[in-house]
Amino acid sequence: MVDGDEILKMKIRRPKGEVGWPKGSRLALLLTFDFQAEEGIPLLPGGHRNYQEITDRRYGATCGIYRVLRILAAHGVPATFRVCGWTAEKYPEAVRAVRDAGHEVGGHGWADQVLDGLSPEEERGLIEKTVRAIGQVIGERILGWRSPQARPNPRTAEILAEAGFEWRSDLLDSDLPYRVEVGQKSLIEIPHTLATSDLTLYNPSQIPAGIPRRALGARREEFDMLYAEAGTSPRMMTLTLHPFASGRPARARALGEFIQYARGFPGIWFARCIDVARWWREKGY
Amino acid sequence: MWTVRFPKGTIRWPGEARMAVLITYDYQAEVGLTAVPGSQVHSREVSDRQYEVHEGLERILKIHGEYDIPATFRLPGRVAELYPDAVRAIHQAGHEIGGHGYEHENAWQLSREKERETIVKAMAALQGVTGERILGWRSAVARPSENTLDLLAEFDFVWRSDFFDYDLPYVIEVNGKTLVEVPYNWSTGDSPLFNWPNRFPYGVPEDALSMWKDDFDQLYEESASGGTMQFISLHPFNVGRPSRARALERFLRYAKGFPGVWFARTIEVARWWMEMRY
Numbered sequence: 379m380v381d382g383d384e385i386l387k388m389k390i391r392r393p394k395g396e397v398g399w400p401k402g403s404r405l406a407l408l409l410t411f412d413f414q415a416e417e418g419i420p421l422l423p424g425g426h427r428n429y430q431e432i433t434d435r436r437y438g439a440t441c442g443i444y445r446v447l448r449i450l451a452a453h454g455v456p457a458t459f460r461v462c463g464w465t466a467e468k469y470p471e472a473v474r475a476v477r478d479a480g481h482e483v484g485g486h487g488w489a490d491q492v493l494d495g496l497s498p499e500e501e502r503g504l505i506e507k508t509v510r511a512i513g514q515v516i517g518e519r520i521l522g523w524r525s526p527q528a529r530p531n532p533r534t535a536e537i538l539a540e541a542g543f544e545w546r547s548d549l550l551d552s553d554l555p556y557r558v559e560v561g562q563k564s565l566i567e568i569p570h571t572l573a574t575s576d577l578t579l580y581n582p583s584q585i586p587a588g589i590p591r592r593a594l595g596a597r598r599e600e601f602d603m604l605y606a607e608a609g610t611s612p613r614m615m616t617l618t619l620h621p622f623a624s625g626r627p628a629r630a631r632a633l634g635e636f637i638q639y640a641r642g643f644p645g646i647w648f649a650r651c652i653d654v655a656r657w658w659r660e661k662g663y
Numbered sequence: 664m665w666t667v668r669f670p671k672g673t674i675r676w677p678g679e680a681r682m683a684v685l686i687t688y689d690y691q692a693e694v695g696l697t698a699v700p701g702s703q704v705h706s707r708e709v710s711d712r713q714y715e716v717h718e719g720l721e722r723i724l725k726i727h728g729e730y731d732i733p734a735t736f737r738l739p740g741r742v743a744e745l746y747p748d749a750v751r752a753i754h755q756a757g758h759e760i761g762g763h764g765y766e767h768e769n770a771w772q773l774s775r776e777k778e779r780e781t782i783v784k785a786m787a788a789l790q791g792v793t794g795e796r797i798l799g800w801r802s803a804v805a806r807p808s809e810n811t812l813d814l815l816a817e818f819d820f821v822w823r824s825d826f827f828d829y830d831l832p833y834v835i836e837v838n839g840k841t842l843v844e845v846p847y848n849w850s851t852g853d854s855p856l857f858n859w860p861n862r863f864p865y866g867v868p869e870d871a872l873s874m875w876k877d878d879f880d881q882l883y884e885e886s887a888s889g890g891t892m893q894f895i896s897l898h899p900f901n902v903g904r905p906s907r908a909r910a911l912e913r914f915l916r917y918a919k920g921f922p923g924v925w926f927a928r929t930i931e932v933a934r935w936w937m938e939m940r941y
Contacts, residue, residue: 422771422806424771424772426771426772426808426809427809428806429806429807429825429826430804430805430806430825430827432828433826433827433828433846434827434828434848434849436827436828437827437828437829437848440669440828440829441828441829441830580850588855589856589866589870589873589874590873590874590877591870591873591874591877592870626848626850626878627830627850627877627878627881627882627885627893628850628851628874628875628877628878628880628881629850629877630881631877631878631880631881632877
């Protein structure tokens with residue numbers, strides 16, 4: 379069983395007083411992607427393969443990732459891609475393309491299966507296996523993590539800190555990063571939001587299934603509000619995206635328009651998660 | 664088992680076209696209520712589906728006629744037995760007719776023999792009305808079984824449209840035969856927008872129009888460096904409603920305004936794909 383109130387028991391140090399971003403930026407804007415491909419799709423009743431879900435997810439690795447990379451390149455902005463270990467093994471060329479474009483590669487579980495029910499040893503093993511699989515593809519050890527479905531176990535933060543991770547992005551409780559103390563170590567938590575995520579705006583099992591113009595509207599509103607607030611004290615905006623969802627043509631176009639919109643404002647720091655985590659630690663917030 | 668061969672290199676379309684646009688429909692009447700998870704079969708649902716028999720199809724055919732845009736209709740075989748006039752109207756307007764189960768059965772829940780039977784019966788029923796055999800297929804709810812490709816290859820189908828994993832058609836080799844998969848996607852379809860059982864609120868026509876236009880604009884822009892394909896999958900009982908049909912009409916007018924757009928039937932795209940060996 380997962381202990382749902384993990385957050386209430388963790389030793390957290392939230393920023394006190396003034397914080398700032400590099401070069402006096404007002405708003406840190408984090409474009410982040412969870413890249414999971416098709417592993418982990420449950421079977422249909424009777425043990426049949428669910429081709430619809432499998433191929434919809436696979437689209438992220440065959441087409442979506444490349445369209446998203448083209449759009450990021452066209453705007454010259456960096457992003458963070460949290461990759462499943464299985465995906466790195468199955469689609470190494472896609473993950474290398476992410477790394478070669480200068481984006482950060484982080485981890486996102488072995489497959490898109492929640493960590494529920496794993497013992498700390500099993501979870502440690504799964505994280506290490508993911509680190510190794512991605513490391514073999516990109517030649518570097520990953521430093522950041524999002525748990526599958528953003529549902530960590532109570533021990534996940536500690537396991538990650540022990541394994542040398544610098545940041546995690548699993549919780550939803552703030553518009554700024556904060557530090558999580560675990561034993562002798564600490565981890566920077568980079569909170570995210572469901573308000574602008576593509577899986578909440580585009581989930582095909584919901585109606586309306588997600589209209590790119592509306593997603594663009596939601597993201598612009600979010601940006602406008604945070605940017606206004608950041609006039610007083612710097613803020614952070616994170617977007618959670620998925621190549622299989624946001625890589626579809628119309629949605630990718632709307633994402634590109636959002637990036638273009640944000641680029642029109644002064645004082646925007648397009649940052650990778652690792653950039654924010656290191657800044658946060660360096661400043662001692 | 665089968666082998667997938669995604670296209671490599673730059674894609675060209677016939678003539679000077681830079682983009683293929685496929686407007687496709689699943690036309691099912693109330694037969695379509697079978698196998699849709701969460702569906703009730705009550706007079707409310709049945710009559711909503713029958714709307715396409717009495718109004719929706721005619722409105723859609725009229726729009727396609729006015730803009731001279733060919734389409735693909737995929738039908739359960741049983742529809743040809745229940746509504747032969749509708750099937751004839753589609754056929755006579757020059758649109759392609761493909762199969763979509765016999766009674767819109769969930770293929771993955773059938774034995775191999777039962778599924779084979781649905782294909783045989785659908786082929787016979789549709790050919791009984793049009794005089795031509797069907798060459799393309801989509802499984803009900805786009806949920807094929809492990810056997811579907813094998814069976815379609817056995818009957819020498821040319822194309823199928825069940826998978827979601829690519830922006831262009833691709834070749835599937837099955838038992839020494841070749842099928843062209845023309846992939847489907849939810850991101851431009853009308854089902855998640857207008858008709859997911861018991862999920863509200865529905866989208867509004869403006870949503871559909873902007874979604875189709877954004878999809879078109881992106882793919883048209885990308886076609887500067889190689890052929891692209893826009894694939895839209897609709898249902899006459901959904902988009903055949905007046906306000907939605909109006910949005911569809913606006914979209915077709917918009918897309919027609921661009922040079923180098925090839926409005927194609929699925930079979931034309933599949934044949935071109937084979938011919939060019941992509």
